[in-house]
Amino acid sequence: VxxxxxxxxxxxxxxxxxxxxxxxxxxxxxxxxxxxxxxxxxxxxxxxxxxVAVTLLALRGVVIEPLGVVRTATPRRRRIWWRLLLPLAGLGLLAPMMGRGNEGGQFNQWQVSGGVVLLLVGITVLLPWLLERVVGRLGGSGGVSWQLAVRRLQLTSGTAARLVGGIAVAVAGAIALQMLFAGTEGEYTKDTGQDPARATVSIMPRHGTDAKLDELAATVARSKGITKAVALRSTTGSPDPDRADQDVNLHIGSCAALAELARLPSCEDGDAFVLTGAPDPSAPQGAPAAPGTTLYVGDARGTEAGADGSAPVAWTVPADARPAPARKDPIGLLRTGVLLTPAAAPKSLGTHQFAQVYVLVDPAVPDGLELARNASFKAEPLATAMTLTQTQTSARFGSIRTGLFVGATLVLVLIGASLLVSQLEQLRERKKLLSSLVAFGTKRSTLSLSVLWQTALPIGLGLALANTVGLALGAVLMRMSNVRVRVDWASVAAMTGIGAGVALVVTLLSLPPLLRLMRPDGLRTE
Structure with a gap:
């Protein structure tokens, strides 16, 4: 209480x-x-x-006497046959449901839960047997600290196995779930068509003149971690303002910006190009344009009611405009229309244009993406900075997977706290033994290493067993989901590393109490 x-x-x-x-x-x-x-x-x-239940169960083989605690029987050699029944029963429950994913059938939730629980509980009953067999075969070779640790584990391997059983179960379950999510990620991930190798961020200002757009691009380009920043403006022109189906797309920018939309034979300020190639259905469509065509550019239909004081501008496509094969821009769109450098572009377009800045971030600079966003906000607070990614994962799927990883990490931390309490309690019970060893001349560093080996060996075996069971359970879950079995080694390494890290931290935190228990006053008794 x-x-x-x-x-x-x-x-x-x-x-x-x-x-x-x-x-x-x-x-x-x-x-x-x-x-x-x-x-x-x-x-x-x-x-x-x-x-209470665990205490009563543990005391069944112990008799309490006034002079101390005496075990009533010698420990018997652990048997393996019944320990294999739990994981085999778990596999037996899960095997009939393989291939039912993707509308292949219905899952029985109780059967799935029961099979997973039996497999994970199987770790806690297999680990004591495995630890006993391994330490029982270790001879007397090695340093003094190693021999002390091995002998201690040979005498009380069950206690060590119980301490690390929780970490092994948590790691195995986390590995299995991360494998399952990695296998099904393809169904929740789609290709965006964007190319982050050419532009990491696309900045779209809300309003602004040509000069303000160029200033935005220059400010961002000067920021730390930015490789390049090119500005691009797009507008429409029409030979007949009364017919929207004849609109021609005009793209205005420097040669570096226009090179993101087409494969240019050569380019200098004053050049113009007519895009060729099959149009992209997902891109803004426009009518083909021929050199020498007169277009009305700007607010040709008066949709803005002259709010910015600009009127449609009559402009002629340069007669020397050369053809240029279109290429997908960094966002993944295949544009149509005419490409214009600033000297060849129509003037006084006002706000009747769409502007954006393609920004490429240096991947070697830490937090380069955040630096680019900050630079964009400082230069144009109302601008929208869109991050470009090659693939996009469902937000709900990503949140669930991240939540599972965070949950598994927190569970391991809680188990580590429990492991620390148990470790300190064991050290307190061995206070007289530790003080006696120091009194006989045993080095404190030797005893400290002995405690480290006593923790590292069970943890290593526990994590090896957890990886084996976790990979097996993950493979079964993936077969149940009817997806190709593949190992997500990154998740395996992450969860194994966290488990090992928790054990290492527990060992390090137990060293200061260990050094205090080695003092001569630990020999006092009544």
Missing amino acids: IGLLVGTGFFLVARQLAGAVSISQRSVFPHDLNPEFWLASLIALAVPAAA
């Missing part, structure tokens, strides 16, 4: 600090951490009940 009260206090304190913690670029507001009443009540009842 005191533990529940203390835990509630820790939760209330941690909730106020939650806003300052970010995992995988995700954080929460304190008021978001508002647990359900029935879940909190269930925990308040289940935790003491579980503590």
